Amino acid sequence: MATKNTYKIVLSGGGTGGHIYPAIAIANELKHRMPDAEFLFVGAKDRMEMEKIPQAGYKIEGLWISGIQRQLTMKNLMFPFKLMSSLYNARKIVKSFKPDVAIGTGGFASGPLLYMASQNGIPSLIQEQNSFPGITNKLLAKHVQKICVAYDGLERFFQADKIIKTGNPVRQGLLDINSKTEEAKKLFDLKEGKLTLLVLGGSLGARRINELIEKELDFFDTQNVQVIWQCGKLYYQQYKIYNNTVNVQVHEFLNNMDFAYAAADIVISRAGASSVSELCIVGKPVIFIPSPNVAEDHQTKNAMAIVDNNAAMIIKEDELEVDFKNKFSQLVASPQKQKELGENIKKIALVNATKDIADEVEKLLKVKS
Known part of the structure; x- marks a missing residue:
């Protein structure tokens, strides 16, 4: 169990409810364990997390970021500029908030945020919900300490000693x-x-x-x-x-x-x-x-x-x-x-997923302490 009670925890997950609600579930469990901890979410501007996270009682900051479209579109032409902007602003958030741990549950914004957190020496964890990982988590995997998964066989994509099978957090x-x-x-x-x-x-x-x-x-x-x-x-x-x-x-x-x-x-x-x-x-x-x-x-x-x-x-x-x-x-x-x-x-069903992920977060906090 983590002993410090003033931890700062940054989370990023959004775009769809499938990324948002697991992040909220993890935050709620950590808040229950560490009532004095400070939480900050980072999402993509104009996506549903900018509404749902405040409704759950948490602060959120938005990045100018979106995914790459399969077709050649104006959005794709803007992607390099959005990526540069989001990396710059994610770095500012990390420097300003000074988190003790970073948690990503997938979605556009989690890439820049978790990358910048790891580059600044922040212990980081990603939660891969699918049986086939998305591109964001594939890219992040080499930079983070722990990867919580819901399916067997993810060693094909991730370093085996980083993987913990926890299941997906649910309400x-x-x-x-x-x-x-x-x-x-x-x-x-x-x-x-x-x-x-x-x-x-x-x-x-x-x-x-x-x-x-x-x-x-x-x-x-x-x-x-x-x-x-x-x-x-x-x-x-x-x-x-x-x-x-x-x-x-x-x-x-x-x-x-x-x-x-x-x-x-x-x-x-x-x-x-x-x-x-x-x-x-x-x-x-x-x-x-x-x-x-x-x-x-x-x-x-x-x-x-x-x-x-x-x-x-x-x-x-x-x-x-x-x-x-x-x-x-x-x-x-x-x-x-x-x-x-x-x-x-x-x-x-893996009914203890949220608690098991929170356990892994606390282990990272102990290492940092």
């Missing part, structure tokens, strides 16, 4: 959702005697999943299924017309995810790392529809790590027209299959 409210089922049903005003389908496409939304759900609303009705549909910020104006029609409720974003999971009988989800980790802990039958538009198709790899253990189902986007109705109706018709998938996915 603590998910650890006991079974006790919240009745309250959740009331909160979402669900009808008795119907199965509840929870649809998740990420905080911004997933176009292809939203198109599927819209197309199959009548089909869900024939299956005696009611739908809690998180369509995402980018699509809410388009799909809100279906709210409270045909046993459907449409949400831009679900802030009370513990109750949403508690209410669900079946979940349809993308296969981002944080979503997969949460769904393992939740222990509900899942149909993964991975995004094909991500680096190295890592969402499919994330999903297959679960599917290969007979713990979830997967339907690829280009197979939805052929397979979705058949696979979904089979799952609805088989309570035994639902039970089997739910039990098997729960066996994969």
